[in-house]
Amino acid sequence: MSTASRIRTISVSGNDLAVRVSTDEDPAEDSPILLPSLGEYPVYDDFSYEYMIADELRTEAYRAALRALAPGKVVLDIGTGQDAIWAVTAANAGATRVYAIEVIPDIAEKARQSVEAAGLTDKVTILEGLSTRITLPERVDVLVSEIIGAIGGSEGAESVLDDARRRFLKPGGASIPHRCVTTVAAVDTSTVLPAGDLAFSPLFLRDLEQIFASVGYPFDLRLCLLGLEQAEFLSPQAEVEDLCFTRPMPGEGVDDVDLPVTKAGRMHGLALGMRLWIMPEEDRPIDSLAQQTSWCPVYVPLSMDGIAVERDDRIKLKIRRSLSDDGVHPDYEITGRILRAGMSTVDIAWRSPHHGTTFRGSAPYRSLFPDPA
Ligand SMILES: C[S@@+](CC[C@H](N)C(=O)[O-])C[C@H]1O[C@@H](n2cnc3c(N)ncnc32)[C@H](O)[C@@H]1O
Structure with a gap:
């Protein structure tokens, strides 16, 4: 430095x-x-987003997990981001339905456009709001999220994903990631x-x-x-x-x-x-x-x-x-x-x-x- x-x-x-x-x-x-430390605040900048998307260790591990777990399943993506990256990946991997939640309104709108551009509006539903305040019409088989902080739980993964497990996940369902x-x-x-x-x-x-x-x-x-x-x-x-x-x-x-x-x-x-x-x-x-x-x-x-x-x-x-x-x-x-x-x-x-x-x-x-x- x-x-x-x-x-x-x-x-x-x-x-x-x-x-x-x-x-x-x-x-x-x-x-x-x-x-x-940025992730625990509603801050979104292109530089940090691109840096995260370019992290192949992260993206390849998520893609591999979705290819293994999403086919034929109902998936929920919490914190989908502007490209709805895991929602689109899950749908392309053969998920039957995908719900994707995003709390920042502008980003939720961009996520909707990404799903449209991918031709997946029949499979992927974008929901705007905080996951803890949203209800879903059905329980899901797979929960995917990337709200892991620089300190593992600092972005609220513990409270948000505990709520998601209780209210949204079928008994025996899978979570991507599994543990932090x-x-x-x-x-x-x-x-x-x-x-x-x-x-x-x-x-x-x-x-x-x-x-x-x-x-x-x-x-x-x-x-x-x-x-x-x-x-x-x-x-x-x-x-x-x-x-x-x-x-x-x-x-x-x-x-x-x-x-x-x-x-x-x-x-x-x-x-x-x-x-x-x-x-x-x-x-x-x-x-x-x-x-x-x-x-x-x-x-x-x-x-x-x-x-x-x-x-x-x-x-x-x-x-x-x-x-x-x-x-x-x-x-x-x-x-x-x-x-x-x-x-x-x-x-x-x-x-x-x-x-x-x-x-x-x-x-x-x-x-x-x-x-x-
Ligand atoms: C680190 S980004 C991940 C974006 C994308 N899923 C990815 O992995 O590249 C986290 C996103 O989750 C959103 N988010 C965080 N907690 C949320 C919650 N409880 N409900 C809905 N969106 C949330 C943030 O606004 C942000 O867009």
Whole structure:
């Protein structure tokens, strides 16, 4: 990442807000990029959509699953998107009927046009609205969705797909994807982030504006870091937030994690990712911390300078998720400590509500949103 940065201004509720961005307007394909976590907000931009559609690991796994499970079946696609990609794939694979739900009105309209262009209006019905508020005329055999977040459940998969399983899926029906877990590891970002101020990629200024507009005010939103390499990991990945979409899911939960430090370094924070099983019998899930995918790892900044850690230190974490007041998206909280034999401990605390009111609450956010006063 370029170390040079400058201040740009975005508009939030008619007021100017200063945002620090890197001067790198057109970063090389493999250079690290800091961006806001987008998927949990009603934000839709062509760049992110194309990036997701171009992710062949994702699209090929979904296509293969639909070719195997859709023929002769009634299918429901939740969050169909502008191309109604899985609804069209299911219909072309031989599904008898497909219902496809999309919450963003403009996108639902585009999805209707895509179904028309594919000549599939007799098979595919586009329904506009939030899946949790919609009723269907019949139960379905197969539920397909791609509302998996950068943190597995952050886009509301747990509450939305639990509701869909209860109200829409026939007993014994299939879900694509089948299971998702969130992963966590300690990271040293010395080689990917500048030592001084943090800066967003300028490509995401419009998204920041849209996220803050959707919530109504600026807040310390989750950060994603594209371009983390295995060399930056100081610990193995631990699994939390285990969601199996064909079983009841509680909507909230706490996981305890004990991460061994396997490499000495400076721990700047944690990376959160996800492992996704599209089909139940897959032995190699998609792994966003180990593979280059369209799911960017979330970066949990804990220390601008990094906390010195040594091999065999232990990082004990409690990771909580609770449903936010919108009834769909979880709030996340991580507390814990770094333990070293015979030494004092270092406490860790990160609160990341879906739409919290804390703004510029810690050094990384004061750097990203400099106060002009
Ligand atoms: C990540 S995009 C996926 C688009 C497409 N299905 C794909 O996989 O390429 C998620 C889409 O789901 C929509 N969405 C998310 N939750 C939804 C819900 N509960 N009901 C209806 N649409 C939803 C979003 O507006 C967005 O268009």
